[in-house]
Amino acid sequence: MHKMASRKTLSRIVNRTEDAQDIIKQKECLDQAHKTFQIQLGIGGRLFAADAHQQAMSTQKQVLSTQQQVMQKLDAIQQGVVLPPNLK
Structure with a gap:
């Protein structure tokens, strides 16, 4: 004869299922946050490189401007x- 699960056992199964669902949701949130961070990091890196x-x-x-001024003075x-600065 097949034995029925007790209410306590069913309660544990439900609690574990809810815990598992919570963990899955948390992992999905972390994955999304990580993906968003990588995108922002990529954009930030490109902006930093452009800057x-x-x-x-x-x-x-x-x-180049300073070099040109020096060449003109020379x-x-x-x-x-123009007298050199040390002869003024």
Whole structure:
């Protein structure tokens, strides 16, 4: 004869099922949060790279401008138009 499960046993099964469902929901939430974080990290990384590139280009322009000024001053000194700073 087949024995019926007691109410206590059924209650444990229901509780474990609810616990399992809660765990599954928590895992799904964590997975979604992780995916969202990875997307934000990717976007942030691209924005950081773009900003770093922009800063590098700005610095390069400043260096070229300074280099050009130095070359102009050197040309002026060589042509005798401007006295070198140490001879003023």
